[in-house]
Structure formats: structure tokens, C-alpha cells
Amino acid sequence: xxxxxxxxxxxxxxxxxxxxxxxxxxxxxxxxxxxxxxxxxxxxxxxxxxxxxxxxxxxxxxxxxxxxxxxxxxxxxxxxxxxxxxxxxxxxxxxxxxxxxxxxxxxxxxxxxxxxxxxxxxxxxxxxxxxxxxxxxxxxxxxxxxxxxxxxxxxxxxxxxxxxxxxxxxxxxxxxxxxxxxxxxxxxxxxxxxxxxxxxxxxxxxxxxxxxxxxxxxxxxxxxxxxxxxxxxxxxxxxxxxxxxxxxxxxxxxxxxxxxxx
Amino acid sequence: xxxxxxxxxxxxxxxxxxxxxxxxxxxxxxxxxxxxxxxxxxxxxxxxxxxxxxxxxxxxxxxxxxxxxxxxxxxxxxxxxxxxxxxxxxxxxxxxxxxxxxxxxxxxxxxxxxxxxxxxxxxxxxxxxxxxxxxxxxxxxxxxxxxxxxxxxxxxxxxxxxxxxxxxxxxxxxxxxxxxxxxxxxxxxxxxxxxxxxxxxxxxxxxxxxxxxxxxxxxxxxxxxxxxxxxxxxxxxxxxxxxxxxxxxxxxxxxxxxxxxx
Amino acid sequence: xxxxxxxxxxxxxxxxxxxxxxxxxxxxxxxxxxxxxxxxxxxxxxxxxxxxxxxxxxxxxxxxxxxxxxxxxxxxxxxxxxxxxxxxxxxxxxxxxxxxxxxxxxxxxxxxxxxxxxxxxxxxxxxxxxxxxxxxxxxxxxxxxxxxxxxxxxxxxxxxxxxxxxxxxxxxxxxxxxxxxxxxxxxxxxxxxxxxxxxxxxxxxxxxxxxxxxxxxxxxxxxxxxxxxxxxxxxxxxxxxxxxxxxxxxxxxxxxxxxxxx
Numbered sequence: 001x002x003x004x005x006x007x008x009x010x011x012x013x014x015x016x017x018x019x020x021x022x023x024x025x026x027x028x029x030x031x032x033x034x035x036x037x038x039x040x041x042x043x044x045x046x047x048x049x050x051x052x053x054x055x056x057x058x059x060x061x062x063x064x065x066x067x068x069x070x071x072x073x074x075x076x077x078x079x080x081x082x083x084x085x086x087x088x089x090x091x092x093x094x095x096x097x098x099x100x101x102x103x104x105x106x107x108x109x110x111x112x113x114x115x116x117x118x119x120x121x122x123x124x125x126x127x128x129x130x131x132x133x134x135x136x137x138x139x140x141x142x143x144x145x146x147x148x149x150x151x152x153x154x155x156x157x158x159x160x161x162x163x164x165x166x167x168x169x170x171x172x173x174x175x176x177x178x179x180x181x182x183x184x185x186x187x188x189x190x191x192x193x194x195x196x197x198x199x200x201x202x203x204x205x206x207x208x209x210x211x212x213x214x215x216x217x218x219x220x221x222x223x224x225x226x227x228x229x230x231x232x233x234x235x236x237x238x239x240x241x242x243x244x245x246x247x248x249x250x251x252x253x254x255x256x257x258x259x260x261x262x
Numbered sequence: 263x264x265x266x267x268x269x270x271x272x273x274x275x276x277x278x279x280x281x282x283x284x285x286x287x288x289x290x291x292x293x294x295x296x297x298x299x300x301x302x303x304x305x306x307x308x309x310x311x312x313x314x315x316x317x318x319x320x321x322x323x324x325x326x327x328x329x330x331x332x333x334x335x336x337x338x339x340x341x342x343x344x345x346x347x348x349x350x351x352x353x354x355x356x357x358x359x360x361x362x363x364x365x366x367x368x369x370x371x372x373x374x375x376x377x378x379x380x381x382x383x384x385x386x387x388x389x390x391x392x393x394x395x396x397x398x399x400x401x402x403x404x405x406x407x408x409x410x411x412x413x414x415x416x417x418x419x420x421x422x423x424x425x426x427x428x429x430x431x432x433x434x435x436x437x438x439x440x441x442x443x444x445x446x447x448x449x450x451x452x453x454x455x456x457x458x459x460x461x462x463x464x465x466x467x468x469x470x471x472x473x474x475x476x477x478x479x480x481x482x483x484x485x486x487x488x489x490x491x492x493x494x495x496x497x498x499x500x501x502x503x504x505x506x507x508x509x510x511x512x513x514x515x516x517x518x519x520x521x522x523x524x
Numbered sequence: 525x526x527x528x529x530x531x532x533x534x535x536x537x538x539x540x541x542x543x544x545x546x547x548x549x550x551x552x553x554x555x556x557x558x559x560x561x562x563x564x565x566x567x568x569x570x571x572x573x574x575x576x577x578x579x580x581x582x583x584x585x586x587x588x589x590x591x592x593x594x595x596x597x598x599x600x601x602x603x604x605x606x607x608x609x610x611x612x613x614x615x616x617x618x619x620x621x622x623x624x625x626x627x628x629x630x631x632x633x634x635x636x637x638x639x640x641x642x643x644x645x646x647x648x649x650x651x652x653x654x655x656x657x658x659x660x661x662x663x664x665x666x667x668x669x670x671x672x673x674x675x676x677x678x679x680x681x682x683x684x685x686x687x688x689x690x691x692x693x694x695x696x697x698x699x700x701x702x703x704x705x706x707x708x709x710x711x712x713x714x715x716x717x718x719x720x721x722x723x724x725x726x727x728x729x730x731x732x733x734x735x736x737x738x739x740x741x742x743x744x745x746x747x748x749x750x751x752x753x754x755x756x757x758x759x760x761x762x763x764x765x766x767x768x769x770x771x772x773x774x775x776x777x778x779x780x781x782x783x784x785x786x
Binding site: 032035057063 | 272292
């Protein structure tokens, strides 16, 4: 019994996902396949990296996480398999695993080059189905990392947004908007605590003032603008019972600032 | 082999759902997890209650149904586990199980309070992952209801819409619109039969006249406005080959009236 | 361990799909159920036929493929079960399997008429749940085709678009748009090769000129308009890093022409 997860930009309910599942089940009929998400925006590597980084740690040890957001498919970009203490991660070498390392350091990195583990015919536009799916299936059956291809020294990283900290200010940015319209920021609970926060900081999202920091949505009144630490430990901007992204017109990249009051 | 179903308002293809699945599989690796739906509108408890009530009865005995539409997450609202003759239902105590009781009476109701069955760290915004998922996994492994927490005497109900009946009129309302644009009403086949319906009642949806009652879509011509009893036994308004909700501008709450002709 | 796939027009994350899964698991608890897609447009038989034809061949032998796009549900249209060398296909007899035959010829065709294999009560609007799901489950448990009902001589076909070929021109049409906005055409790699293509044909999509034929997206610059053979062997129109359907205003039926330059 092994678990293989899928994270792609193919779209919810895409038949491309089903093609990957068919390939996996053809080689590893008893694999349990779990969708992390297929709603990553087209070619949005950062969004894929974030979804994968937040979801992967909740899976049992030995889970094989496959991520395919792959604008460079069919070009010279490498396909990689990375081993951490608990998991396998397979992805194109384009930074898509860059959020994972923040929690799970890489132990061994392999280039996926052994064609005997791929589909017999490999298309130039769908390596998810023709390379990543069969390699994941083979790993789930016990193939060793060394069999996939040579060790790699370097893999590509991603530009992960880090908050700016000063005595008076902690400034991050919106990095995602979830289906409730909550705007998730680059500020983690650790960043916040290390900043030695005041009792009630002034909170600005762009130029819009946020009312206050709360522990959960139900601690504020309907319609109140709040920030809170969400379920992945990141500061989120929410409108209670509403949609913060719509009501405050928030997009990725919007600056979020916490300030000591004068 | 046990089955755990999930009904949430997290959005189709949400990575939050995957986090719940990871937790469940970490504790109960052989569980079969089935999505009922994740497309419930944000915080729309009634829509969740309806989807769950209509889908749950089709699952095998001993299925564990987990529903998370949870505006009060992290506040004093209780988390509950309810046993019926055939199933377990886990949900926040906010009426989300209120549609289930119409078909499956509760036999035993438990407060989910035993923290040893929860995740070691519990966020204040995502009890689906931190409480409901691990408790469902433990139940699937055979933990007894009494282990979850104390018996509850009362749980919260939901205001379930009931049609108004008189000799001349049967009046219900639109309670959901499906992906085909069919508008599903609160009038069940039983309500209809108990009313001793005339051969061809006059049918009004708001002020718009519906052509006739049919047995299935194909019994009418393309574009005809019909009502019929849908697959969950509820009267539906449909436009054959079209989208009734769009064409007749139907929303939840719209009144639907059947009348004896004078 | 057997695999049952589902292809429907019920909408992503539809609770109707969950009802089918509940029925299947009630009869065949160890079946692995895989969604091909539920995002087929309402009653769009051709789109369902295409998604199924492209995804089905990637599944292991003995997979049971169930497809439900069924505008004639509850009327006199037949329900059919077709055996190919590798698979079972179950669908309403309305052409929905018409794309499959291009790759997997039918070996035996059965009318699904044996009511002892259906749900005890059959609705007139949801045969996916009441007929196809239980019959698929029974097939997965080893029931013979002959048990389902009598052999059929003829089943309905679908009007599959075939390119027009002349010495100077190969003309097909857009048959689908994927979630990346790539427009997939009726021209396959085989059609193209049989045409003895020139080195660099002139490419027109409606009246819009396409820059060139490439092997994969990354072979062209951002924003370039290209055609390439996609992962199902069909010629696709793409805008690199963009959305061809939006930018070129492409819809199904748009004519795509390859011409020898004078």
C-alpha cells in the first residue's frame, strides 16, 4: 500500500489527470492516489510550490508526491526526484519543490534519466503522464533512487518571499488567495513572534486598515476585517463571513504591514 | 476496509481537502475516502446539509460521513459525532446534519472532546484537518463512540423548509440549483401524493408559468418548461435541453406553487 | 482489485457523482474508482466521447469505463455494455462511445436489460446511479456480459469530424479547448504524415495566421502562436505562455487549414 499525490495546473476534473492515474494504476494497481490540487493557475510555479509545501507534510511517511507545473516540458529542463527524511518528491526542475525545503530538507537528489522506467513512447508535451507517473509507480514498487538516474548536485530554487523586519515594522506580502477569499501572506507565526510584537499592532494591507488580530473568525463580528494565523501558520487577512480578496481588492503581491503604534 | 466521505465548502480541488486526506491516511492507511462535494458555497450550512442528506444514504453501512461547513470554527460551538442505524456522521454542531435526520434518525450523539484522538496541535481555524479527520480515522479503526466524549442530549437543528398545503394549493420553494440549472424544490413526491393532486395542476414558479409535469426530460420537447420528480424524490423545475435557473432567473427561496385549476 | 472509471457531465465536485460511487462501493467495496472528468458540458455527447476516447487507453486491462452524458435518460434509448479487447464500456446508446472505436474495436455489444442487476428502484432521471453504477459493480465482480442482456447488432455512432485532404491542403477543425486554452483539432499526426507535409506549411486558423509548427511549447518564444502535436496525437493551436482560445477567439468548429506555400 503506497500513496502517490498529484499537484498540477491541469484544471479541476481535467482528463489529463485521469491519464496520469491510468498510467500509475497500470504499473502499481494497489497505489492509493490522492489529488492535492489541479487548480494551480496555468504555469504558476510559485502557487504550485506553495500548495505542495502546505499539503505534503500531512501525508504519511513514504508518500510519493508528484508535482507537474511545467512550462518547460519537452525542453532541456531536467526532471528530478528528491528524497527527504519522509517523502519522495518528483517534479520538473523549475523551482516547484522550492517551498518543500523550508520544512523538509533534501537528502538525495536524482536526475530522472533512466528511460526504461518511462512510458515506451514519450510525448514532448505531457511528461506528467509519460515520465513522472510511471517513475512514481516504480518508486512505489520499491525501485531505488539510484536506479532513476545520476545524483544531482544542484537543483533550481524558487524566489520565496521573505518578510522585511525592522524594529518598528514587519512587512510581508499576499502570496495566495484561498477559495473563501482569505488572503494568505508571507508572514509566518515565527516571523511574528521573533519580531516581539506589540499588544495591538497597526495593520495595513496596501493602504487599507485592518481592524485587529484575532485567534479565529468567530472571535470577530460579521463584516469585520481581521488578520489571524491560518492553518498553515501564515498570517491571513479575512473579512468575517465575507470575501476579503473581493472586498479589499487584494491580489498576490499586495504589501501587508504590521507597525508598532507611535 | 472502511469508507470515509467528505462534504465541505473548501472549493473543488482545494488543497485543504488534501490535508484532511493526508491526516486520515496517516492514521488509517486502508481507508477509502470519497468526496461527496467540496463545492458548497462558503459557510452555506443548508446547502451542505442538503448535499449530505441526499448522498449519504447511497453508501454502504458503516460508512463514516464527515461534513465541514464551519463558520464557528475555533469558537465554543461543539464538534459532534452522531450514530444512526447505518452510519457515523461527524460535523460541527451547527445544523449541518439536520437534513440527515429526515431519513436516518440519530441513535446516539457524542460530543467530540477526547483530545487524545485529535491531532497533537489543533489550529483555531481548521478543525476539519485537526479534529474531524483524525477522529473519523479512529472511528474507522474501531474506536467506540463513548471514547470520543460524553453523550449529548440535544444537538442543533436546521430550519428545513416544509411546503404549505391547502385543499387548493401546494406551495414550496427552490432549495438548490444543480449544475444543469435544474431548480430543486422543497416539495417531495410524498408531499405531492398526500395532497391528492389533480390530473394537471397549474404550476407557477414565482409568477412564471411552467408548462407541465413530466416523468423525465425526454418526455418533453426541447425548450419546454417542465417539472418532474428528480432522483432524490424532490420536485424539480427544468427547461429541456436548457438551463432553467438561467432562463427563468431562479434562485433559492423562489416560491413554487401547484394549484387545482378552477 | 478492479478499476471503474467515471466520465459524466454532472459538474466537478457534483454530489450526483458521489451517489454513483456510494452505489458502486455498496456492491463492490474493493473497487478502485477513478474520475476521468465530470466537467463535460451539459448534454455534450461529443465532448464526453472525446475525453473518454483519449483517457480510456491509459488504464490497465479489465478496467470498466462508465460514461454518462444522457439527454435521453428515462426514454426508450438503450443502455449498452460493450466489450473491447481490453475493456468494458458502459453508456447510454447515444454515440458517447463513438470515439473509443477509433482505437479499440468492439468485440461484443450487450443491451443492459437484466433488472436484477439494477438498483431495486430506478428513477427516470438518473440511470448513472440506478443502472450504470450497479451494473459496473457487478461486472467488476465477474458477472458475464451475457448476463446483462441480449447481444446487440447495431449501436449508435457519432459524427466524428474527419479532416479534408487535397494535394495542396489539409483542413480540419477545432474539436476541444483544454484548461490551458490550447485548441485541439481533428487533425492527427497520422493525417498529417499521410498528407506528405511540406517543410513549413502555411497555417491558418479561421483567417488568423499561425506562426509555425513546433515540437513543444518551449521551442517558441513567449507569446508566439504555434501548432504542435499534443499528447493525444492531435494537432493543437497554442500561444506560448498564453491562452490561445482567448487570444485568437477560438471555438469548437473553427476551421484549421494547413497549406503548401505557392
